[in-house]
Amino acid sequence: MSVPRRPRLEDVAALAGVSRALVSIVIRDAPGASAATRERVRRAADQLGYRPDTRARMLSRSRTRLLGVVFGVQHAFHGDLVDGLYAAASGAGYDLALSAVTPRRDEDDAVAGLLQDRCEAMILLGPRTPAAQLAQLTARLPVVVLARHVRDRAVDVVRTDDAAGLHLAVGHLASLGHRRIAHIDGGRAAGAAERRRGYREAMRHHGLAAHEQIVGGGLTEDDGAAAAADLLHGQPPTAVTVFNDRCATGVLHTLRAGGLDIPGDISIVGFDDSRLAQLSHVDLTTVAQDVDRLATLAVGRAVARLDGKPVDRRELVVPPRLVVRTTTTEAQPGAPTTSRTLL
Amino acid sequence: MSVPRRPRLEDVAALAGVSRALVSIVIRDAPGASAATRERVRRAADQLGYRPDTRARMLSRSRTRLLGVVFGVQHAFHGDLVDGLYAAASGAGYDLALSAVTPRRDEDDAVAGLLQDRCEAMILLGPRTPAAQLAQLTARLPVVVLARHVRDRAVDVVRTDDAAGLHLAVGHLASLGHRRIAHIDGGRAAGAAERRRGYREAMRHHGLAAHEQIVGGGLTEDDGAAAAADLLHGQPPTAVTVFNDRCATGVLHTLRAGGLDIPGDISIVGFDDSRLAQLSHVDLTTVAQDVDRLATLAVGRAVARLDGKPVDRRELVVPPRLVVRTTTTEAQPGAPTTSRTLL
DNA sequence: TTGAAAGCGCTAACAA
DNA sequence: TTGTTAGCGCTTTCAA
Numbered sequence: 001m002s003v004p005r006r007p008r009l010e011d012v013a014a015l016a017g018v019s020r021a022l023v024s025i026v027i028r029d030a031p032g033a034s035a036a037t038r039e040r041v042r043r044a045a046d047q048l049g050y051r052p053d054t055r056a057r058m059l060s061r062s063r064t065r066l067l068g069v070v071f072g073v074q075h076a077f078h079g080d081l082v083d084g085l086y087a088a089a090s091g092a093g094y095d096l097a098l099s100a101v102t103p104r105r106d107e108d109d110a111v112a113g114l115l116q117d118r119c120e121a122m123i124l125l126g127p128r129t130p131a132a133q134l135a136q137l138t139a140r141l142p143v144v145v146l147a148r149h150v151r152d153r154a155v156d157v158v159r160t161d162d163a164a165g166l167h168l169a170v171g172h173l174a175s176l177g178h179r180r181i182a183h184i185d186g187g188r189a190a191g192a193a194e195r196r197r198g199y200r201e202a203m204r205h206h207g208l209a210a211h212e213q214i215v216g217g218g219l220t221e222d223d224g225a226a227a228a229a230d231l232l233h234g235q236p237p238t239a240v241t242v243f244n245d246r247c248a249t250g251v252l253h254t255l256r257a258g259g260l261d262i263p264g265d266i267s268i269v270g271f272d273d274s275r276l277a278q279l280s281h282v283d284l285t286t287v288a289q290d291v292d293r294l295a296t297l298a299v300g301r302a303v304a305r306l307d308g309k310p311v312d313r314r315e316l317v318v319p320p321r322l323v324v325r326t327t328t329t330e331a332q333p334g335a336p337t338t339s340r341t342l343l
Numbered sequence: 344m345s346v347p348r349r350p351r352l353e354d355v356a357a358l359a360g361v362s363r364a365l366v367s368i369v370i371r372d373a374p375g376a377s378a379a380t381r382e383r384v385r386r387a388a389d390q391l392g393y394r395p396d397t398r399a400r401m402l403s404r405s406r407t408r409l410l411g412v413v414f415g416v417q418h419a420f421h422g423d424l425v426d427g428l429y430a431a432a433s434g435a436g437y438d439l440a441l442s443a444v445t446p447r448r449d450e451d452d453a454v455a456g457l458l459q460d461r462c463e464a465m466i467l468l469g470p471r472t473p474a475a476q477l478a479q480l481t482a483r484l485p486v487v488v489l490a491r492h493v494r495d496r497a498v499d500v501v502r503t504d505d506a507a508g509l510h511l512a513v514g515h516l517a518s519l520g521h522r523r524i525a526h527i528d529g530g531r532a533a534g535a536a537e538r539r540r541g542y543r544e545a546m547r548h549h550g551l552a553a554h555e556q557i558v559g560g561g562l563t564e565d566d567g568a569a570a571a572a573d574l575l576h577g578q579p580p581t582a583v584t585v586f587n588d589r590c591a592t593g594v595l596h597t598l599r600a601g602g603l604d605i606p607g608d609i610s611i612v613g614f615d616d617s618r619l620a621q622l623s624h625v626d627l628t629t630v631a632q633d634v635d636r637l638a639t640l641a642v643g644r645a646v647a648r649l650d651g652k653p654v655d656r657r658e659l660v661v662p663p664r665l666v667v668r669t670t671t672t673e674a675q676p677g678a679p680t681t682s683r684t685l686l
Numbered sequence: 687t688t689g690a691a692a693g694c695g696c697t698a699a700c701a702a
Numbered sequence: 703t704t705g706t707t708a709g710c711g712c713t714t715t716c717a718a
Contacts, residue, residue, distance in 0.1 A: 008695060019705045024697060034703060054459050055398045055407070056695035059710045064398070073425050074618060079416035083445035095456070098441035102426035113438070116397055225624040253596060253624040275417060281568040281596040351711060362689045367713060377687065399711035402694045689718075694711105701706075
């Protein structure tokens with residue numbers, strides 16, 4: 001049984017009794033065909049189930065209308081961003097080429113794959129790639145770094161105002177009467193330095209400089225779990241701001257497993273407002289990043305570069321917003337001040 | 344400043360002083376060129392930084408060597424599978440085209456996107472698409488369903504022996520002395536029916552038919568949290584097998600939040616052995632799916648179909664394996680038998 | 687071993 | 703409004 005070959009432009013033309021060019025015009029909704037012809041061509045195309053060949057189109061247009069996206073497949077927040085990026089890209093008439101960073105596929109692999117796909121621009125989610133290398137990549141195609149601060153002037157950045165986010169978090173806790181507020185940081189992760197700085201500034205701003213306490217964390221749940229244990233070896237704070245939701249989740253569950261009441265004994269604030277924070281058994285007070293806005297700006301910036309439009313500010317900073325859920329409450333007079341051994 | 348156009352085959356040919364065809368041969372490592380020529384062409388290509396244009400190549404070869412993958416961007420286990428698929432595909436000389444299912448992008452969208460990318464075959468991770476529709480898709484290109492049972496004879500399937508997995512789980516619990524073992528199921532999720540069946544069979548096999556208790560769950564953490572609450576409205580079991588790790592995590596944390604000791608009061612067994620189960624603060628006893636084997640088989644099957652090789656068994660079933668961690672322990676004589684109100 | 691030439695399926699400039 | 707004609711960059715016969 002012979003497989004019916006996929007219909008080509010030519011087949012449609014033949015059926016409709018017109019030239020290939022005409023069909024191309026109709027298919028692309030380009031001007032230059034009468035309504036009657038359009039109708040006839042459309043009908044023929046439908047009848048044949050014609051679908052234009054993207055590759056041939058890309059080749060002749062010498063454009064792919066493809067935006068490459070590098071994301072961490074294990075990172076819940078990246079999943080949220082990808083959702084936003086799909087929406088933003090299709091709004092701008094582009095498609096997304098996804099390239100995942102996995103345990104066995106690093107960022108360089110992911111970027112290389114995208115380069116091969118001939119995407120026109122690249123959007124990197126919280127990349128760990130050094131700034132110099134990113135700048136180098138920018139020489140090949142427009143690159144937008146999403147959710148990470150990059151000092152290098154050559155790289156476009158769209159990110160949340162991380163420092164402001166920590167001002168919100170600390171302010172919230174301070175207004176609840178907390179004074180001993182610790183910060184579990186993200187180490188060298190994207191955004192970590194900014195959030196650390198925001199925490200310090202905010203603590204000083206609230207006259208709590210003496211209570212500053214930064215605990216080494218990271219971006220995974222396990223990092224949070226380890227940090228939670230660390231935290232409680234000394235004099236435990238009454239509240240903690242955590243680098244991100246994943247890490248905060250680790251902190252939350254570890255403290256609870258250790259017998260502490262959250263938020264009774266310790267209040268916790270996360271960062272991202274990823275789906276993780278919204279789970280009913282987590283229900284984390286957190287600093288929300290405006291995913292749709294970040295995604296829209298990132299796509300917009302990539303497209304602007306492709307269109308050669310002038311760009312005023314290289315870095316676009318989106319304000320965060322505090323989402324209060326159930327992991328924060330007023331400081332308890334009798335909060336634990338002695339260290340306890342957990343786990 | 345003019346952008347230096349990407350070098351083409353022709354540029355390399357000119358520099359090396361040979362014809363385009365020769366360059367093509369050398370680049371593809373095809374036979375038909377002397378060692379000397381090869382060397383000369385290679386040097387020229389390197390000097391120009393030549394990279395073949397994938398699209399043009401796809402077009403003329405009328406092959407893309409692209410395997411489409413539909414996955415859930417929020418699903419940790421899918422992330423694990425994607426990692427395995429990248430490895431397996433590159434081993435087979437194929438590339439992956441990722442298409443994500445997100446809150447605003449359903450499976451149909453994801454499949455449509457891949458169809459447009461002209462991938463040669465498709466691998467769907469735990470799809471919800473009805474069997475009939477999958478069968479229809481198979482008429483267009485080879486489709487491999489990964490991690491879901493499909494009765495329709497037209498669809499290739501690679502999956503874990505879900506029922507056997509529940510035999511392992513129940514057997515483990517039974518050997519620890521548990522009798523009242525409940526199952527929190529996955530509803531209509533991929534694999535749920537098989538796991539439910541496996542649970543029932545295993546309970547009977549161990550003479551525990553009288554203790555069968557199936558609680559409606561789902562595949563997310565929130566589903567698990569809700570089920571945990573339900574579970575305890577009646578007479579709580581001493582152990583539960585849960586549809587998957589995500590759901591089990593919700594169960595675990597909800598029970599703990601309610602004051603129960605896990606595994607002291609209730610033992611919990613998950614399914615998948617996704618990264619979630621391996622987190623230190625979760626450390627879930629679970630039924631592990633052999634991710635690399637599943638991925639390798641799925642890619643192998645897709646490639647076999649593309650090569651037109653005969654395929655003996657339409658469905659490839661991989662045995663699971665039990666991973667005992669810290670959420671299961673021996674049944675306690677004094678385990679709670681009265682209902683408690685949680686949350 | 688090498689080169690010429692004909693596509694792959696589509697777009698776009700130009701003529702009619 | 704329509705059709706003709708070159709490409710887009712590569713692969714792949716078929717001759718030389």
